[in-house]
Amino acid sequence: MTIVNDPLNAKLGDRERLSYIASQAADARLNVELETEGMTLNIGPQHPATHGTLRIIARLDGEQVVWAEPSCGYMHRGYEKLTEVRTFPQVTTLINRIDWLGSFANEVPFILAAEKLMGVEAPPRAQWIRTILFELSRIANVSLFLGDLGVQMGAVTPVFFAFRDREYVLDLIESATGGRFHPNFDRIGGLKDDLPAGWIQETKQVMRKMRSFCDEIESLLFGNEIFQSRTRGIGVIPRDIALQYGLSGANLRASGVDWDLRRDQDSPLAWKNADWKVFTHPDGDSFARCWVRLQETREATKIVDQLLDGIPSGPVMAKVPKIIKVPEGEAWVSTENPLGEMGYYVVSRGDVGPFRVKIRSASFNNISVVPWVLRGVYVPDIITILASLYFILGDIDR
Amino acid sequence: MSQLSQAEAPTPTVSDTLRETIATEVCGALGDAVVESMVKPGDDIWMRLRTDAWRSSMITLRESLGFDYFCFLSAIDWLPSPFGRGEDDPTEPAPERDTTVRPGYCGGATRMQVFVRLVSSTKHVGVTLKVDVPDDAMTIDSISNVYAGANWHERETHEMFGISFAGHPDLRNMYLPTDFEGHPLRKDFPLLARMVKPWPGIVDVEPMPGGDAGDES
Numbered sequence: 001m002t003i004v005n006d007p008l009n010a011k012l013g014d015r016e017r018l019s020y021i022a023s024q025a026a027d028a029r030l031n032v033e034l035e036t037e038g039m040t041l042n043i044g045p046q047h048p049a050t051h052g053t054l055r056i057i058a059r060l061d062g063e064q065v066v067w068a069e070p071s072c073g074y075m076h077r078g079y080e081k082l083t084e085v086r087t088f089p090q091v092t093t094l095i096n097r098i099d100w101l102g103s104f105a106n107e108v109p110f111i112l113a114a115e116k117l118m119g120v121e122a123p124p125r126a127q128w129i130r131t132i133l134f135e136l137s138r139i140a141n142v143s144l145f146l147g148d149l150g151v152q153m154g155a156v157t158p159v160f161f162a163f164r165d166r167e168y169v170l171d172l173i174e175s176a177t178g179g180r181f182h183p184n185f186d187r188i189g190g191l192k193d194d195l196p197a198g199w200i201q202e203t204k205q206v207m208r209k210m211r212s213f214c215d216e217i218e219s220l221l222f223g224n225e226i227f228q229s230r231t232r233g234i235g236v237i238p239r240d241i242a243l244q245y246g247l248s249g250a251n252l253r254a255s256g257v258d259w260d261l262r263r264d265q266d267s268p269l270a271w272k273n274a275d276w277k278v279f280t281h282p283d284g285d286s287f288a289r290c291w292v293r294l295q296e297t298r299e300a301t302k303i304v305d306q307l308l309d310g311i312p313s314g315p316v317m318a319k320v321p322k323i324i325k326v327p328e329g330e331a332w333v334s335t336e337n338p339l340g341e342m343g344y345y346v347v348s349r350g351d352v353g354p355f356r357v358k359i360r361s362a363s364f365n366n367i368s369v370v371p372w373v374l375r376g377v378y379v380p381d382i383i384t385i386l387a388s389l390y391f392i393l394g395d396i397d398r
Numbered sequence: 399m400s401q402l403s404q405a406e407a408p409t410p411t412v413s414d415t416l417r418e419t420i421a422t423e424v425c426g427a428l429g430d431a432v433v434e435s436m437v438k439p440g441d442d443i444w445m446r447l448r449t450d451a452w453r454s455s456m457i458t459l460r461e462s463l464g465f466d467y468f469c470f471l472s473a474i475d476w477l478p479s480p481f482g483r484g485e486d487d488p489t490e491p492a493p494e495r496d497t498t499v500r501p502g503y504c505g506g507a508t509r510m511q512v513f514v515r516l517v518s519s520t521k522h523v524g525v526t527l528k529v530d531v532p533d534d535a536m537t538i539d540s541i542s543n544v545y546a547g548a549n550w551h552e553r554e555t556h557e558m559f560g561i562s563f564a565g566h567p568d569l570r571n572m573y574l575p576t577d578f579e580g581h582p583l584r585k586d587f588p589l590l591a592r593m594v595k596p597w598p599g600i601v602d603v604e605p606m607p608g609g610d611a612g613d614e615s
Contacts, residue, residue, distance in 0.1 A: 073573035080558075081582055085484040085589055085597070116441070243519055245547035246468040257519055264522040266440065330503050332442055332515065332526060334469075345515075345526075347474060347502055353483055360470040360515075368550040397573065 038066065043382065045074045052393025054367075058374065058382065065382065068374035070367055075397040083357040088114050088188060088324050091354065095344075096182040098361055099395040102141035102338040104133045104173065107186040110357075112268065113333040113346040114188050117326045121268060126190040126316040131270040132203075132307050133176065133185070134335075135300045139210055140169040141338035142297045145390050146217045149290055152387040153230050158220055165213040168206045175199060188324055190317035200308050207301040214298045222291065231287035235373050235385035238284055245372070246365035249340025250296060251389060253280045254288035261336035269335075274306040286388035293390070325352055339363055339395055363395035414439035420523055421445075427463055431455045434504040443525040446504040452529050453539040453565075459516060459527075460544055469515035469524065471541070471551035473531070473559045476501050477509050479585040484592030508533050510561060514541070514548070531561050540566035558583040 044055035053074035059067040079098065083091050095110055096103040108130060115121065122130070147162020170180050175196055177183035185192050221227050237247065242255040252259060260278040262271040279295040281288035326348040334343025340362030347356040366389050373389075374382060414437075421437045424445065431451035436444045447455050459465040476499045481492075499509050510531040517524035531538055540563035542549040550572065552563045557571045560581035571578065580587050 073571075076573040078582060081589060084479065084585075085592060240466075241546070243466045244468055244545050246470070246545075259519055259522065330444075332524075341469070343469070345470075345472070345513075349478075351483075355478075356474050358470065358472045358474075364550065365468075365470070365547060368547055372546070 041379070045071075054391075054393055054396065056370070056374075056382070056386075058379075060379065063378050065374050065377050065379065068371055068382070070370050072367075072396050075393050077394075077398065079398050080357055080359055083354055085353065087352045088326055088354065091357070092184050092186060093182075095359070096184055097394055098359065098398055099141070099337065099339055099342070099363070099392045100181060101144060101392060102137040103179075103181055104137040104177070104183045104185065105141075105335070105337045106342065107184070108134055108269070109333045109335045109337075109342055110344045110346070111186045111188055112335070113331045113344050114324075114326055114348075115268075116331045116333060117329045117346065117348055118188065118320075118324075119327075120189050120318055120320055122190040122318055123315050124270075124312045125194075125314045126318075127268055128270045128273075128307055128311045129176075129191055129195060129316065130186065132304055132311075133173065133183070134269070135304045135307075136169055136173055136203075138300045138338040139297055139304075140166050140173065142293050142300075143169070143210065143213060145293060146214075146221075146290075146297065149387055150221055150227075152383050153227060155221065155224070155227070158217055161213060161216060161220075165209060168209055172199070172203055172206055175202075187317065187320075189320035190315070194316050200311075203308055204305060207305050210301050211298060214294060214301075218294060222294065228287065230381075230384050231285065231290060231388065232283075233285050233287075234381050235286045235377065235388065236284045237369060237373055241369065241372060242284070245369040247340070247369060248362050248365065249336065249338075250292040251289055251340060251366050253278065254292045255284040256280055256282045261334060261341060267335070270307055271303065273310060274303045276303050276306075286384050289388040289390070323352065325350060326354070334360065337362060339390065339392060340366055342395075359398050361395045361398055363391035363393075364398070367391050367396055416521070417443055417523060420518075420521065420525070424459070424463055424525065427458055428455050436504050443523070444503045444528065445525060446506065446528045446530070449530055449532065449538055453541055453544065455527075456514075456541045456544040459525075464518045464520060465516040465525065467517040467519045468545035468547040469517055471512065471514040471548050471555060473510055473512045473555050473561055473583075474502070475510055475559060475583065475585045476506065477585045481588055481592070484589050485597050504528055506530050510536070510559060512538060512555065512561060516545075535562075536560060537562040537564050539564050542566050557581065560584065 039060045041058045041060050042055065043058065045053040055071040055074070057069050057071060058065045079094050082094055086094065091110060092107045095106045098106050143162050143166045147159040150158035173183060174180040176199055177185035237255050239255045239257055242252050242257065258278060258280045263278055276299050279292050281292050328348055328350045330347050332343060332345045334341050342362050343360040345358035346354050349355040373385060377385065417437050421435055421443050425432050425435055431448050433446045433448055478495065478497055480495055480497055482495060506528065508530040511528050512531055513526055513528040515524055515526050529538060538561065540552055542552055543565065552566050553569055553572050555561055556563060556569045557574050558581055563569065
């Protein structure tokens, strides 16, 4: 064995030479080990960070994500097909289960679309109660997000607060509609029932509790240094990308787009009768998305408070035939749901059931930006970015 | 909290003259790409575009007309379902049904139509655009490189309706297994749950307690 080009060669004995070769070989092996080859990391379908069954396949280079792709369909229930064999009033039972944390809010755009085609308008009292229940489901939905947010970053306390306080809101929804999670309370032409006695006073108390819950979360989480360093500047979605991908709700407003369907479109619901603000944030990062949601929850409690004071009296149901046939036509109605813009494109052929219903759910668009936003982030940030985008699995898969 | 912006007073609600102006503006910019257009006051704008001008119209809509927000893309199968509403008795022979294809708003010459909804984020007005999908080729141009968000919507439409999008980077199934046969949202795809067992909801109209059973006011 001769080492021709080694300057040390002449001065070394056999023993030293061998140990030199061994050390060089060890170095070389170490270099090979450190040279990061691609690795594929599979998150889910059963993973606490995915709130259900979403699978994310991420290709990593060291700690960085090179490519990521969510894989949906573990919860696809085919609602668009099922609506074609249901009557119009039966459809609300299905669509309750799309975003199961804010069920009442799912019913509203579909019922509004059917009412638009029929030319029926619900009486003012029904519209006000609809708006109040709509905002209550937003509070119940987003308060769970605010609690869950901490868990994704290792803070366990907020989630207990969230589950405790959300229960007050769910109790209210239950006492008004009879259903805790799936109210199925909205009818074409109005509502199933009027409010129970004493509900208004009780709701006002709960709204006070929810405001102090928001304060608690704000002081527990939003000022926390770890929370800030885990969310600020992470997962930035610029305005142009957010619009192209059709992000909606708080995700869009956190990218600096001042757009809220409750304010910016004509709606028979009662939002225009309350005085409230739309919050936006210029940063577009995870922190901005969480911050906007916190403010919106607080704003929702104020909307409910104001509307409770001014509920008009009168019936809660317009005159509609017992067997509902919707005239031929097409209608699109969308509302600002807890997760973002939720809309239904309803095509009717004058039958008792719809001809075709396209369900535009917020989470499907919100999560389609994931391959874009996860490129280049570090592995622990995957979880916080997903949490801040906030999706419900039933809302992606429908 | 100085960097946090808050919205000013609510913007005025959209009026019908606004929709009509926008419809005229879009028709003018797209020229003969628009086959038919329709404005429902206080409701929405519908337009049908030529199949070969589909992608170029999208570029114009995005770049020059300010429709920067992509809402959704999907398709409609205008063939009336040969299975009706799935309420047939499986033991009886299937009844005869009218299966002539009849298009919806803004017309159409084919069985399948793709429709997309775009919104202007500054004017807060949306437009629903339809396009015919040729019956033999079942292919239209992909718009996923105009609106990035259309990528997933086109994948979904591809597996549910069997419509191909030329130029789409990756038309893998989103929901269905890879070896699934058929396109579930086509009207001639049977809903098997209804085929094997009669729908119990047929006897849905029960008399209300204390109410009059047969009244149809």
